[in-house]
Amino acid sequence: MTESPVLRLRGAAFTHPGGSGVSGLELDVSPGDAVALIGPNGAGKSTLLNGVLGLVPLTEGSMQIAGSGEHARNGMIGFLPQSTELDPDFPISLEQVVMQGRYRRLGLFRWPGRADRAAVRAALDAVGLGELAKRPFGELSGGQRQRGLLARALAAQPRLLLLDEPFNGLDQPNRDALIATIRTLKAQGVAVLVSTHDLELARVVCDRVVLVNGTQLAFGPVDDVLTLGNVQECFEGVEVEIDEHTLVVPGHEGH
Structure with a gap:
């Protein structure tokens, strides 16, 4: 059906x-x-x-x-916009950027838990960037940053x-x-x-x-x-x- x-x-x-x-x-x-x-x-x-x-x-x-x-x-709904306001010079890791995709599920007063961290790892693996999780976002290539932002959208499952x-x-x-x-x-x-x-x-x-x-x-x-x-x-x-x-x-x- x-x-x-x-x-x-x-x-x-x-x-x-x-x-x-x-x-x-x-x-x-x-x-x-x-x-x-x-x-x-x-x-x-x-x-x-x-x-x-x-x-x-x-x-x-x-x-x-x-x-x-x-x-x-x-x-x-996950969304990958044409452009992002995220400053590549801001001191934040790729993993932290992707965790932003969990914020709607987390709400204002809950810290990320095991399920959130697992979702972030899965999203990074899905776009082929699992090994770069700790890398500063600004040090990634333009294409890698784009894939990282896709991972942020995927982290919301x-x-x-x-x-x-x-x-x-x-x-x-x-x-x-x-x-x-x-x-x-x-x-x-x-x-x-x-x-x-x-x-x-x-x-x-x-x-x-x-x-x-x-x-x-x-x-x-x-x-x-x-x-x-x-x-x-x-x-x-x-x-x-x-x-x-x-x-x-x-x-x-x-x-």
């Missing part, structure tokens, strides 16, 4: 107080399912992710998280993981490690929604794709959605190339 979606949007719109946003959202993200969220700069990808987190208001339609309404988001352009600026080894981590999470039943401008990534690691440009344009299996016509409509005004295997949007930087 197919499991119920972890995230379900029906006719949903998320709108900032200034009026910008994204609308017409009709999609499901199920356990073990990775969905790529693709669109040009300013298309509403980050708005959608922040809407799921409750940081941008739901102004139309409905959202269900794990079948229990939007309030079920607490403790169930989420059922739904939101990734906002996680591959920006990564070299090939860190990119490969992140892809391997996403595959492992899928196998463990975690639902993943990943915003990306990397169409090849969508083909490699995702099951379905949602195209957005202010509104949802398409949603479905990767091969059905990532057609030349659909991508040209989504990236209007940008030259799109296609060969037998790959769609290319030259010069696009995701935001």
Whole structure:
């Protein structure tokens, strides 16, 4: 029997107080399912992710998280943002950064216990950084810091993981490690929604794709959605190339 979606949007719109946003959202993200969220700069990808987190208001339609309404988001969602306010010069270890992912479970007045420390170790091992746990966060490479922040999101043991352009600026080894981590999470039943401008990534690691440009344009299996016509409509005004295997949007930087 197919499991119920972890995230379900029906006719949903998320709108900032200034009026910008994204609308017409009709999609499901199920356990073990990775969905790529693709669109040009300013298309509403980050708005959608922040809407799921409750940081941008739901102004139309409905959202269900794990079948229990939007309030079920607490403790169930891990998030890797595009950027972090964490100062790499701040004297804190990688392990301490990852422990931050347990704070919602800990509350204000409880020290980390055995289960919290085990969750941190498991999260670091999942991203291939277990041996660097005691290393100062600022001494890590950019790609390692990105993977460390992913481990922070995983330490909460989420059922739904939101990734906002996680591959920006990564070299090939860190990119490969992140892809391997996403595959492992899928196998463990975690639902993943990943915003990306990397169409090849969508083909490699995702099951379905949602195209957005202010509104949802398409949603479905990767091969059905990532057609030349659909991508040209989504990236209007940008030259799109296609060969037998790959769609290319030259010069696009995701935001």
